Amino acid sequence: MHNRSESSADRVIEVEGLTKQYRVFDKPEGLWASVRGLFHRESRVIEALRGVDLRVNRGEFLAMLGPNGAGKTTFLKLLSGIITPTRGTARVLGHVPWERTDDFRRRFALVMGQKNQLWWDLPAAESFRLHQEIYRIEPRRFARIRDELVDMLQVGRLLGQPVRELSLGERMKLELVAALLHEPEVLFLDEPTIGLDVVAQHTIHEFLRRVQRQRSVTVILTTHYMKDVAALCERVVVVTSGSILYDGSLEQIVDRFTTHKVVTLDFEEPPPAEQVQRFGFPWEMRGPRVTLRIDRTQIAEVLPRLLADKQVRDVSVEDVPLEEIVAGLFRGASAAANTSTEPAGVE
Amino acid sequence: MSGGVLTDPEPVARSLPAGLHTWWRMLVICLEERLAYRSDFAIGTLMRFLPIVTQVFLWTAVFAASNRSDIAGYSRDNIVAYYLLTMITRAFSSMPGLAGGIARSIRDGSVKKYLIQPVDYVSFLLASRVAHKVVYYIVAIVPFAIVFFVCRGYFPAPPDGLTVLAYLLSLVLSFLLGFFLEATLGMIGFWFLEVSSIIFAYMLLQYLLSGHMFPIDMLEGIPTGLSGVSLADVVHWLPFQYTAYFPASVWLGKIQGWDLVLGLAVEVVWLVVMVLVCRLAWWRGTCRYSGFGG
Numbered sequence: 066m067h068n069r070s071e072s073s074a075d076r077v078i079e080v081e082g083l084t085k086q087y088r089v090f091d092k093p094e095g096l097w098a099s100v101r102g103l104f105h106r107e108s109r110v111i112e113a114l115r116g117v118d119l120r121v122n123r124g125e126f127l128a129m130l131g132p133n134g135a136g137k138t139t140f141l142k143l144l145s146g147i148i149t150p151t152r153g154t155a156r157v158l159g160h161v162p163w164e165r166t167d168d169f170r171r172r173f174a175l176v177m178g179q180k181n182q183l184w185w186d187l188p189a190a191e192s193f194r195l196h197q198e199i200y201r202i203e204p205r206r207f208a209r210i211r212d213e214l215v216d217m218l219q220v221g222r223l224l225g226q227p228v229r230e231l232s233l234g235e236r237m238k239l240e241l242v243a244a245l246l247h248e249p250e251v252l253f254l255d256e257p258t259i260g261l262d263v264v265a266q267h268t269i270h271e272f273l274r275r276v277q278r279q280r281s282v283t284v285i286l287t288t289h290y291m292k293d294v295a296a297l298c299e300r301v302v303v304v305t306s307g308s309i310l311y312d313g314s315l316e317q318i319v320d321r322f323t324t325h326k327v328v329t330l331d332f333e334e335p336p337p338a339e340q341v342q343r344f345g346f347p348w349e350m351r352g353p354r355v356t357l358r359i360d361r362t363q364i365a366e367v368l369p370r371l372l373a374d375k376q377v378r379d380v381s382v383e384d385v386p387l388e389e390i391v392a393g394l395f396r397g398a399s400a401a402a403n404t405s406t407e408p409a410g411v412e
Numbered sequence: 413m414s415g416g417v418l419t420d421p422e423p424v425a426r427s428l429p430a431g432l433h434t435w436w437r438m439l440v441i442c443l444e445e446r447l448a449y450r451s452d453f454a455i456g457t458l459m460r461f462l463p464i465v466t467q468v469f470l471w472t473a474v475f476a477a478s479n480r481s482d483i484a485g486y487s488r489d490n491i492v493a494y495y496l497l498t499m500i501t502r503a504f505s506s507m508p509g510l511a512g513g514i515a516r517s518i519r520d521g522s523v524k525k526y527l528i529q530p531v532d533y534v535s536f537l538l539a540s541r542v543a544h545k546v547v548y549y550i551v552a553i554v555p556f557a558i559v560f561f562v563c564r565g566y567f568p569a570p571p572d573g574l575t576v577l578a579y580l581l582s583l584v585l586s587f588l589l590g591f592f593l594e595a596t597l598g599m600i601g602f603w604f605l606e607v608s609s610i611i612f613a614y615m616l617l618q619y620l621l622s623g624h625m626f627p628i629d630m631l632e633g634i635p636t637g638l639s640g641v642s643l644a645d646v647v648h649w650l651p652f653q654y655t656a657y658f659p660a661s662v663w664l665g666k667i668q669g670w671d672l673v674l675g676l677a678v679e680v681v682w683l684v685v686m687v688l689v690c691r692l693a694w695w696r697g698t699c700r701y702s703g704f705g706g
Binding site for chain 2 (some may be wrong): 091145146147148149170171174175180182184185186187191192194195196197198199200210384
C-alpha cells in the first residue's frame, strides 16, 4: 500500500494509527457528591487522538491547526516521548519516541510557548552551559552555534540577565536558542508565538525560516495564528476531535473548502438596501462599502454587471479569509462529531 | 542534508568522565541558584534551634517530676546532647521540599523537561540536593558552632577516631537514604495528584519513628502484640531511625562494636532497596504519565 519508491532515509516521522485515550474522572459538584467521590468515582474515556496516520520527510515545515482540545498537543507529546499511546506506532528519526533513548533525545527539541526550559532565577547563559553538558556539545562548536543563534535573534545583551526579569518575547527567543543549541534534526513547536506582539512574532518567523532552511530541520508547529502558518509552512494538517481532517498545502485549503469569493464594492455614498438586495447574493454593508459572497463559478459572469453600476467607485475580488475557512472547518467538524454525519463543508 | 547536524556525540563526551562532568555542571548551576536564597537559609537555620529550647524545658520538668537521674539510659545532659546531635543528623537527612517539589513538577508538567532532555531526573535532583546542602552548611555552620559551643557542657568526651569515622559514614548514608525515601514519596504524584496529606502522614511517622521526637530506646518495653517483641525492636529494623537516631547514638557511644557494624549494614541494605524502589516508581510512573498542564 505504501509508496516504497520514496527513500526511507528521508522519512523523518512515520506515524500509523496513533490513538491516545485518557481516563478522566468526573467531579460532581456539591459536598455530598464529593464525599461519595471518596469511595466511588465516575470515570469516562476521552479519545484525544483517533488513529492518526502521518508521514513527514526531512526538511518539511508542517503546521498543525485545530481548535483547542483537538489533540495537537497530545500529538506532539507522543512524538516527543512524554506520553505513551494507547494504540498505534510512531517512529521519529527511526526511534520509538516513548522509549526515550538518549540517542533520540539528543536529536530533537520541543519548545512550548507556555512552558520554560530555562532556569527562572539564573541568566540564560547558565542554562545554555547546562545544555552544552547535557547534550554533550563540544565547547568550540557550542560557542559557534550559540553566537550564531544569538546574533540572528539579537539577544546578546539579554544573556546575562536572570530569565525572570525578561519580557515574554525575549524569553521565547532565548528558549528557541536553548532548544537549537544541540542542532536538533527535528523540532516541535507548540504555540511558540502565543501572547507575543507583532514585532516579536515577525522576528521569530524570520528566525525559524532561516534556521530551518540552513539546517534543513524538520519542523512541526502547532498554532492558532494564521500568520504563523502563512509565513512559514508549505504543508498544513488540520486536526479536529483527534483525527486529521485535511493534509495538504495552504493554497489548496482555500480551493477545497470554499465555493465562493468575497467581492467588495466601494460606492460614492451608502447605497439603499434594496439596490444591494437586487444583486441577489448574501451581502453586508458598512458605510459606502458593500461585501458580497459570490459563487466562484459565477464571478466572471457577474463582475461586468457590478462594474456597470455607475455609483461603484472600486471593486476588489478576494478569497475568503483563511481564518474564516479554518473556523468553518472546525465548526463543521464539531457539528459532524455531534450528529455523526459527513462534516459540513467537506466536499 | 544538513552538515551541521550532530548525530554522533563528540569524542570528548565518549570518554567515561562525561557523565561526571555533566553532574558537576548540574551541581554548579544548582549552587548558583541556591545562593540566591542564602539569607532565607540563615534565618531558617536559627529558627530550627527553637524547638530544642522547648524540648530542654520539657525534659527538665520530666526529670524533676520523676525524681530520677536516668530515663531509658539517658541522663538530663544526655538528652540535651542527643537532641543537639539529631539536629546534625537532620541537617543531612531532611529534604525540605523534595517530595512536594517532585509531586508539583508532575502535576504542573514541568517534569516534561526531564523527559525530553537526555538527562536523568533522579540524578539531577540528587545534584541539586547536594548543592542545596552545601550552601546550607556554609550558612548554617556559624549558628551551629555557636549553639554547640554554648552547650558543650552537656556532651560526654568525644569518641575515638574509628567511631568518628563510622559517625561520618552514617551521616553520609543518612543523606542518601533521606533523599531516596523522599524522592520515592514524591513519585506517588504520578498516581495521586494531591500528595500533601500523604507527605504529612509520612513526616509525622518519620518524626515519631526516627528518634527525632524522642530517643527510640524509650520504645523499649512497649508491646507490639508479638510475644517478646517490643516496639523498639521493630523500629530498629525500619529505615527511619537512620535519619535521626542512629548517627546521634553512634556519637554518644550507645551503639558500638558488632551492633554498629550491623546497624551500618542494615542502613546500606535500606539504601539499596530505596534506590531500586525509586527507580521502579519513576519507570512505572513515567509509563502512565499523561503529561498534564498543556
